[in-house]
Amino acid sequence: MSLYDDAVLVLKDYEDQNDLRQAYLDHLADHPDGLWKACHAGHITASALVIDPEGGRVLLTLHRKLRMWLQMGGHCEPGDATLAATALREATEESGVPGLSLLPGGPVRLDRHPIPPPCHWHFDVQYAAVAPPDAGHAISDESLDVRWFGYDEVPEVADESVVRLLEATRARLAA
Secondary structure, eight states: OOHHHHHHHHHOOOOOOOOHHHHHHHHHHTTTTTTSOTTTTTTEEEEEEEEETTEEEEEEOOOOOSEEEOOOOOOOOTTTTTTTHHHHHHHHHHHOTTTOOOOOOOOEEEEEEEOOTTOEEEEEEEEEOOOOOTOOOOOTTTEEEEEEEEEEHHHHHBOOOHHHHHHHHHHHOOO
16 A cells, blocks of 8 residues: 555544545645645645653654744655654654654544645644653754653643644543
8 A cells, every 4th residue: 555545544534623634635636746745735744742641741842944842743755654654753753762652543633734835735644652651852953952841831832733732632542
C-alpha cells in the first residue's frame, strides 16, 4: 500500500471533524501529489504531541521559523510508509526522545492552517505520542528550544491549535 492509499484510509476511518476530514479527502482526490511539499495548493503533514501522562506534561518545540511553541511534526518523506510513521519519525527527530509510541486509535485531531507562499495550506494529521519514563530530549536544527510544560501551562505558551490537540489527547487518554 502506498502512503497516499494509507492517508486516504486513515482519513476515511477518522470519525470526527467531518467537514474538515472531507476537505482533506477532497484535497487528495484533486491533487495526487497532495502529500508532498511540492504541491503548492497545500499538502498533508503529520505531527504528534509528545506527552508524559504520568507527569501531566507535554514536550513542545519552539519552532525556529515560526517562533511559536508547537507539537513536533512536519512533511511526509518518500520513505514514510504511513502517516503514523511520518508523525512518529518527526516527533522522534524533533524531540530527540527515543522509544516514543503513538497512542492507539489513529489520529487525535485534524488541523488545517495557512502557510506562507509558494504553498497555501498544511493539512495536518495530528497524533499523540507517549514518551518513555524519564525521557531525555534534545534540540533539533528546526528548533530554538524543546521544553516540557505542565498541561495547565500550555494555554499560556501555545496557540489554540496546540491547546485543542492537548484537550483531544487528554480525552483520548481518559476514554
